[in-house]
Amino acid sequence: xxxxxxxxxxxxxxxxxxxxxxxxxxxxxxxxxxxxxxxxxxxxxxxxxxxxxxxxxxxxxxxxxxxxxxxxxxxxxxxxxxxxxxxxxxxxxxxxxxxxxxxxxxxxxxxxxxxxxxxxxxxxxxxxxxxxxxxxxxxxxxxxxxxxxxxxxxxxxxxxxxxxxxxxxxxxxxxxxxxxxxxxxxxxxxxxxxxxxxxxxxxxxxxxxxxxxxxxxxxxxxxxxxxxxxxxxxxxxxxxx
Numbered sequence: 001x002x003x004x005x006x007x008x009x010x011x012x013x014x015x016x017x018x019x020x021x022x023x024x025x026x027x028x029x030x031x032x033x034x035x036x037x038x039x040x041x042x043x044x045x046x047x048x049x050x051x052x053x054x055x056x057x058x059x060x061x062x063x064x065x066x067x068x069x070x071x072x073x074x075x076x077x078x079x080x081x082x083x084x085x086x087x088x089x090x091x092x093x094x095x096x097x098x099x100x101x102x103x104x105x106x107x108x109x110x111x112x113x114x115x116x117x118x119x120x121x122x123x124x125x126x127x128x129x130x131x132x133x134x135x136x137x138x139x140x141x142x143x144x145x146x147x148x149x150x151x152x153x154x155x156x157x158x159x160x161x162x163x164x165x166x167x168x169x170x171x172x173x174x175x176x177x178x179x180x181x182x183x184x185x186x187x188x189x190x191x192x193x194x195x196x197x198x199x200x201x202x203x204x205x206x207x208x209x210x211x212x213x214x215x216x217x218x219x220x221x222x223x224x225x226x227x228x229x230x231x232x233x234x235x236x237x238x239x240x241x
Contacts, residue, residue, distance in 0.1 A: 002027055005183045005199045007034035007115065007148025009051070010063065011041030011087065012187030012237070013223075015196040016050055018215035019186045026200055026211070034148040035061025035102070035115035038091070040083045040188055040233050042223035047187075048095040060102035061115045061148070062124040067091060068099045071124075079230040086229055111203075112142035116149040118180075126150050133180050134163045144173065144206070145180050146199065152191040153184035153199070153210045173206040181208055187220075194240035 004023030009016050023031060033055040038044040044067070051058055063080075065071035067087040076084060091099070104121040106113040117125035117132070119139035126149060127133055133156035136145070155166035159177035166179070173179060184197025191197075195212040221234035 001029045001203045003030050003032055003201045003203065004028035005032045005034065005113070005146050005201055006055075006186050007183050007198075008036045008061070008151050008185035008187060009033070009041075009047050010036055010039045010185070010187035011044040011047050012196075012220050013041070013043035013046045013050070014216045014220040015187045015213075016047055018213045019196045019198050019211075020050070020054055022196075022211060022213045023198065023200070028200060030057075031055045032057040032106070032113055032146075033059065034113060034146065034183060035059045036063045036148065037061070038067050038087050038095075038099070039063030039080065040224075040229075041220065042227035042229060044087050044090055045092050045095050048091075048098055052098060057106050057113060058102055059106060059113060059115050060099070060104055063087075064099045064102060068096050070100060079232055082230055083233060086227065107142070110141075110143040112140070112145040114145065114147050116147060118142070118145050118147065124149070127156075127180060127182065130156070130163055130165070134158075136180055137163060137178060140178075143178050144201075146183055146201070147180065148183055148185065150182055151185035151189055152182060153197050154182045155208065156180040169210040171208055173208075179208070184210065188236065189240045190236075192240050194238055 066073040137158040183199035224234040
């Protein structure tokens with residue numbers, strides 16, 4: 001089975017639609033979402049509805065929890081807090097019910113899906129450096145872990161006592177190795193590439209492919225401006241930062 005793994009959509013409908021269309025064209029059999037469907041962007045209900053229709057697995061992200069009062073947004077930056085407040089008022093009761101019921105993790109045999117760091121998902125910790133990855137490998141036992149949260153596509157490999165970056169946009173799992181794979185952000189990439197990001201995973205081949213997709217950034221940014229959300233949230237879509 002080929003699985004399109006999406007994360008950090010952040011209410012960006014244009015990016016989500018483009019990512020789903022690309023996953024279909026690449027022959028994905030299923031869609032998994034690692035959370036943060038909402039936050040930052042101006043189309044929260046539309047994104048929730050589309051994920052409900054398409055994703056066979058969907059997990060909770062910190063912005064999802066904040067928007068439905070399951071997490072205090074006091075630790076967010078000012079723009080993120082404003083977006084959480086706007087989103088909380090914009091969400092329909094059906095969207096709220098869906099987001100509140102999302103699980104934190106999903107485990108299939110030795111493959112783990114989670115939004116943030118797998119050692120303590122509810123802490124919403126970030127995996128940003130080799131040392132972070134090394135700690136997570138020490139804590140976890142899964143052969144493959146797919147996560148999001150940092151908005152940057154990257155893969156870490158642990159093999160023969162060494163932890164390092166994979167450094168390739170497409171690879172197959174090596175015998176005796178374990179992997180932490182950040183699938184990237186659909187709706188707000190922060191790696192300098194503004195295109196929507198997701199990951200394609202083949203269960204049979206144990207192969208991972210990072211995918212980038214063009215989408216209508218102008219339209220998504222215009223929605224943010226029209227909603228009265230912070231200007232920076234529209235600008236960073238163009239910058240990929």
